[in-house]
Amino acid sequence: MLNLLHIENIAVIESADISFDSGFNVLTGETGAGKSIVIDAISAILGERAYRDMIRTGTSKASVRAVFTGVPQCAWFEENGVEYDEETVIQRDIFLDGKNVCRVNGALVSVAILRKLGIQLINIHGQHDSASLFDEANHLIFLDDFSSNQSLRQSYQEKYEAVAALRREIQRMTMDEGEKLRRMETLKYQIAEIEKAELEPGEDEALEERRKLLQNAEKLSQGMDEAVESLYGGEESDGAAGLLAQAEHALGRLARFSDSFSSFHERVADLMYQVRDVAEEVKDARDELSYSADELEQIEARLDVIHRLRRKYGVTCTDILDYLENARKELDDIEFADDHLERLKGKLKKAEKEAWDEALKLRQNRKENAKIMSERILSELSQLDMPRVQFQCVFGEQELSPNGADTVAFFMSANAGEALKPLSKVASGGELARIMLSMKNVLAEKDQIGTLIFDEVDTGVSGRAAQKVAEKLRKLARHKQVLCVTHLPQMAALANTHMLISKSERDGRTYTSVTPLDLEGRKRELARIIGGAQITETTLKSAEEMLRWQD
Numbered sequence: 393m394l395n396l397l398h399i400e401n402i403a404v405i406e407s408a409d410i411s412f413d414s415g416f417n418v419l420t421g422e423t424g425a426g427k428s429i430v431i432d433a434i435s436a437i438l439g440e441r442a443y444r445d446m447i448r449t450g451t452s453k454a455s456v457r458a459v460f461t462g463v464p465q466c467a468w469f470e471e472n473g474v475e476y477d478e479e480t481v482i483q484r485d486i487f488l489d490g491k492n493v494c495r496v497n498g499a500l501v502s503v504a505i506l507r508k509l510g511i512q513l514i515n516i517h518g519q520h521d522s523a524s525l526f527d528e529a530n531h532l533i534f535l536d537d538f539s540s541n542q543s544l545r546q547s548y549q550e551k552y553e554a555v556a557a558l559r560r561e562i563q564r565m566t567m568d569e570g571e572k573l574r575r576m577e578t579l580k581y582q583i584a585e586i587e588k589a590e591l592e593p594g595e596d597e598a599l600e601e602r603r604k605l606l607q608n609a610e611k612l613s614q615g616m617d618e619a620v621e622s623l624y625g626g627e628e629s630d631g632a633a634g635l636l637a638q639a640e641h642a643l644g645r646l647a648r649f650s651d652s653f654s655s656f657h658e659r660v661a662d663l664m665y666q667v668r669d670v671a672e673e674v675k676d677a678r679d680e681l682s683y684s685a686d687e688l689e690q691i692e693a694r695l696d697v698i699h700r701l702r703r704k705y706g707v708t709c710t711d712i713l714d715y716l717e718n719a720r721k722e723l724d725d726i727e728f729a730d731d732h733l734e735r736l737k738g739k740l741k742k743a744e745k746e747a748w749d750e751a752l753k754l755r756q757n758r759k760e761n762a763k764i765m766s767e768r769i770l771s772e773l774s775q776l777d778m779p780r781v782q783f784q785c786v787f788g789e790q791e792l793s794p795n796g797a798d799t800v801a802f803f804m805s806a807n808a809g810e811a812l813k814p815l816s817k818v819a820s821g822g823e824l825a826r827i828m829l830s831m832k833n834v835l836a837e838k839d840q841i842g843t844l845i846f847d848e849v850d851t852g853v854s855g856r857a858a859q860k861v862a863e864k865l866r867k868l869a870r871h872k873q874v875l876c877v878t879h880l881p882q883m884a885a886l887a888n889t890h891m892l893i894s895k896s897e898r899d900g901r902t903y904t905s906v907t908p909l910d911l912e913g914r915k916r917e918l919a920r921i922i923g924g925a926q927i928t929e930t931t932l933k934s935a936e937e938m939l940r941w942q943d
Contacts, residue, residue, distance in 0.1 A: 393414055393460065393462055393842050393843050394434070394458060394875070395459045395460060395479075396410070396459040397409070397430070397433065397437075397457075397458050397459075398455075398456070400454065400455040401454045402454045403446060403904075404426055404429065405430075405448070405903075405904045405906075406903055408904070408905065410906045412875065412889065413873075414888075415889065416865060416869035416889070417874065417888065417890075417891070418875075419891050419893055419906075420884050420890070420892060420921060421892055421893030421894055422894070425893045425895045426904035427893045430893065431516065431847050434456075434514065436486070437456045437457075437484050438510030439505075440510070442454075444488055447487075452488055453486060453487045453488065455484070455486070457481065457482070458482045458483075459481050460480045460481075460513055461479050462478060462842065463476075463479070463513070472496075476497075477497055480497055481497055481498075482495070484506070494506045512841065514841065514842075514844075514845060515843070517828070517846050525802070525815055526815060528800075528801045528814070531785070531800045532795060532798065532799070535800050538764075538835055541754065541758070544750070544753060545795075547753075548750040548751055549794065552747050554746075555792060558736060565725060565729050565733055565736070566733070575722075579722060580723065583716060583720060586712060586713075586719075587716070589697055591698070591709045592709065593709055594708075596702075597709075599698070600695065603692070606691065607688065613678065620671065623671035623674065624671055624675075632667050633664065633671055636660060639660050643656050643660055744792070751797040755787075755796065755797065755798050758787075758798060759787065762800070763785075766783050772829075775863075776864055778823065778826060778857075781806055781823075783803075783827075784802075785803075786800070786802075786803045788801070802814075803815065806823050825849055826860075826861060829849060841872075842872060843872065844872050844873070844875070845874075848879070849876075854880075858880045862880065862883040865883065865886070869888065881918050881935070881938060882938070890909045890913075891906055891907065891909065892907045892917055893906055915932055915935045916932070917935075918935035918938060922934055922935060
């Protein structure tokens with residue numbers, strides 16, 4: 393659960409430390425006091441988008457730090473090289489230049505990687521979530537989340553990918569006769585051009601190395617002549633080999649008179665033999681440095697042929713030969729396309745049957761779980777003062793697609809006697825808020841997320857319905873940590889922990905503070921929510937009664 397949140401220089405919050413408890417946590421305050429800023433700060437440490445506009449005027453960066461306790465050990469930590477700790481600390485710094493620095497337990501991570509952890513820690517439900525219920529494209533996703541049918545979907549998707557690959561291959565090979573003839577002529581020309589060159593793998597590299605040698609042959613020959621003369625000697629001087637032979641002979645005589653010269657003798661003898669070996673090798677290399685006058689010209693002509701092919705077919709001779717092999721294969725495929733297409737169509741028919749078998753298994757699973765989910769949602773709605781509502785998942789069939797062969801839409805009737813209609817056409821704001829809450833409660837039972845945040849999801853709800861919503865969130869908080877931003881006294885009265893978001897002005901600057909409320913503070917805040925700015929004895933008594941009823 394989220395244990396501690398430290399906010400620094402975000403919008404009108406200069407600095408705030410907020411401690412959250414398990415159970416039902418409520419944040420209240422005047423409109424514009426900064427409740428949404430707290431939610432934005434939590435979103436930031438979950439890896440959601442953060443903007444420079446969040447940074448408090450006059451400062452260079454904003455920071456959010458959160459401490460989570462009881463974090464389950466998930467694969468994310470090992471996959472991203474972050475040390476696991478049951479008490480996980482997340483920090484995010486946001487700079488004016490747009491740079492973000494994110495750390496988890498002290499380790500640097502990217503925003504995208506942080507987001508993958510965030511979705512496993514907290515689920516935030518805002519007013520915009522209700523709008524997502526209107527979009528029928530999301531209904532299949534909601535049902536699959538409830539069904540926990542990942543293995544069935546994975547099995548189907550593997551079969552579907554095989555179908556899609558075969559369809560792409562068939563489409564690639566299906567062309568009209570004119571296009572087929574043009575492509576065959578192109579391939580035949582390319583194959584003939586490359587085959588005529590009679591390339592060898594690595595030939596270009598060998599020729600370029602030989603050309604480099606021939607271009608410097610005169611300098612090489614002159615240098616080796618000088619080296620041989622220096623080693624063997626010439627008409628006017630002794631070479632290194634001769635001088636070392638003289639030294640070796642002299643030291644050999646001395647070694648016969650004193651053992652102290654034996655080491656010198658051995659070392660010089662070794663040098664003499666090494667120099668003689670090198671001299672012989674240089675002499676051989678000089679003698680082998682032979683070339684005809686037109687060899688360089690022949691190499692240049694050959695390289696010119698290779699370079700022309702390089703511009704068309706690949707960077708090296710090996711690449712060009714690979715292109716040749718692929719061209720031969722493509723030409724063969726086209727020439728024997730009819731036979732190949734028949735084989736592919738046979739494979740496709742078999743793959744489609746296998747995919748349909750998996751799609752029907754997935755459909756059966758979805759329909760079974762749709763019935764269970766509908767019953768659970770109706771039960772939840774009944775508890776939220778909507779006992780006569782009807783709710784149903786309406787299925788449609790379609791061709792194989794990445795998500796199966798089903799379409800799903802949520803239909804409902806809010807009042808007795810009314811026909812079932814798409815959700816977007818029958819639900820009022822208050823009804824939609826309760827439907828969304830019911831669905832979130834049902835889906836929340838399937839996940840391992842420990843903290844749920846509800847950001848003013850009670851908009852449009854009042855009276856007895858508001859009381860029912862509050863009781864439902866309080867019940868949910870027995871198993872999950874629940875944070876709720878609200879304007880409803882019924883919601884605030886049922887909280888285990890109540891925090892007040894307030895705004896003040898000092899020295900021409902606006903400041904927002906977050907204050908945990910004791911019993912007297914809760915009474916006054918509830919009285920304000922009930923009666924507005926004028927807090928009276930009557931509103932205070934009403935607030936006290938609501939709190940007493942909670943206990």
